[in-house]
Amino acid sequence: QKEVEQNSGPLSVPEGAIASLNCTYSDRGSQSFFWYRQYSGKSPELIMFIYSNGDKEDGRFTAQLNKASQYVSLLIRDSQPSDSATYLCAVNMNNQGGKLIFGQGTELSVKP
């Protein structure tokens, strides 16, 4: 199993729909989870972080964490074409001294 795994996509959703991006991780002891957005040709930019089980909402973005299932997701409500980007899940791996490991990213395309 990869340390941090995401579907590479592309995930295509119509404008206004909910985009759901998923991520699983291998280390049960991990405590900190991040979502970075990367536009084509640009650098990654932090959009959400979550440390506790449950949901965390910030505007149109909701991060969901389930440590028992080793699963973290990002929901984007009312998706806009400007949300089209690659979304990178990152996890501080407790079994590697807290090193931040990135998934391979999910490419999201929001169609007008």
Added chain:
Amino acid sequence: DTAVSQTPKYLVTQMGNDKSIKCEQNLGHDTMYWYKQDSKKFLKIMFSYNNKELIINETVPNRFSPKSPDKAHLNLHINSLELGDSAVYFCASSQGPQGLGEKLFFGSGTQLSVL
């Protein structure tokens, strides 16, 4: 005011050459990193420095040598460049070391192409 700035943005060079990438952050952060992003977008850590001290040194060829003259600067020197070194190299910084839930701030990247 760019928070994390790296130069150059593009670097095209021949195999066997030596090149350097420079990075500076004005966020007052203690920790800086070099990441490599391959053509499949996979972002992998190479090195991390905390207050000028090397704390993460991944399995990277010793042709790659980081240098941190002070906590605001982290440079990457690459000797004897190979075709497989072609990638985008990102500098990043965080308030403290990874493992404390630290958020990373990335530079704009250096696209390295080895011909």
